Amino acid sequence: FSSRRRHTRLQGDWSSDVCSSDLAFTPADSPICRDAASGTITWVLLIPGYTSNLRDSLAKAKALEATYRVNVILFSWPADPSGIEPSRYYTARDAATFSSAKLNRLLQHLEQEFATPARQALGEKFRLNLLMHSLGNRVFEKYALSQKAKNAASIGGLFDTIIMHQPDVDSDIAGNWLPIVKPRHNLYLTINKHDAILMISDIVNKTRLGMFPGASLASACPQLSVIDLTGGHFVAGSHWFFTDIDNAIIRLICQRMLAGDIAGADISLGLGHTLVYDHDLHHYVLSAGNQ
Secondary structure: OOOOOOOOEEEOOOOHHHHHHHHOOOOOOOHHHHHHOOOOEEEEEEEOOOOOOHHHHHHHHHHHHHHHOOEEEEEEOOOOOOOOOHHHHHHHHHHHHHHHHHHHHHHHHHHHHHHHHHHHHHHHHEEEEEEEEOOHHHHHHHHHHHHHHOOOOOEOOOOOEEEEEOOOOEOOOHHHOHHHEOOOOEEEEEEOOOOHHHHHHHHHOOOEOOOOOOOOHHHHOOOEEEEEOOOOOOOOOOOOHHHHOOOHHHHHHHHHHHOOOOOOOOEEEEOOEEEEEEOOOOEEEEOOOOO
């Protein structure tokens, strides 16, 4: 699909040869270098969630580009088994597990052939973020667990910011893998305790991370910032905040996450709106009456 800048679409069944040719960064003639003259260039690796077929995922990527002026790299995995009944969900959940090996290959190519040379050419003007939605977080969770089994001290350093958006993964085992996830700057987790999709998932699973992360994560993963938008204006039971909620404050919060601009203190959002920060829990909340 087209956008104002070059971007790359990657599918879960891509070959390493295709990936190499698509992502090779040549500073001399790269449109990224030409765009850098106007400011920071942000790229986002998007891992979509359950029931996202390729057409829907492409539409979501295009909406992200248009709304937040970023470039999107789409990791497409078999997330749409054509149904929402439990058996279909289990099929998608298994597919997420199997797709973690493909994600590992992609991250290796991104680092060697794209991010490293781009940062050498552009420095801090180049940003690469990871945005995972819903069951797409399971792809990364299984990748993280596989790296931990290989005694990896940390993962995620390829990215400036990692956003776990309404993750459809088990909350009670997050402490087993999240502590090794260490991006260059920011690690965000969004939660909505009224998330309608995660409430359905919660019926056949343990407590979902995108609803109740648990207080113990703050000590286990001090880099993690939890952003609780439960009760925010127009949030209700929403499962995808970035382009589905027609509210300027929610959009601004999403924009600031993508910019890595939420860190360690109350965040004034203008017009009396504030994200209130709990220093002990590393937890941001939209305060009552300011939403």
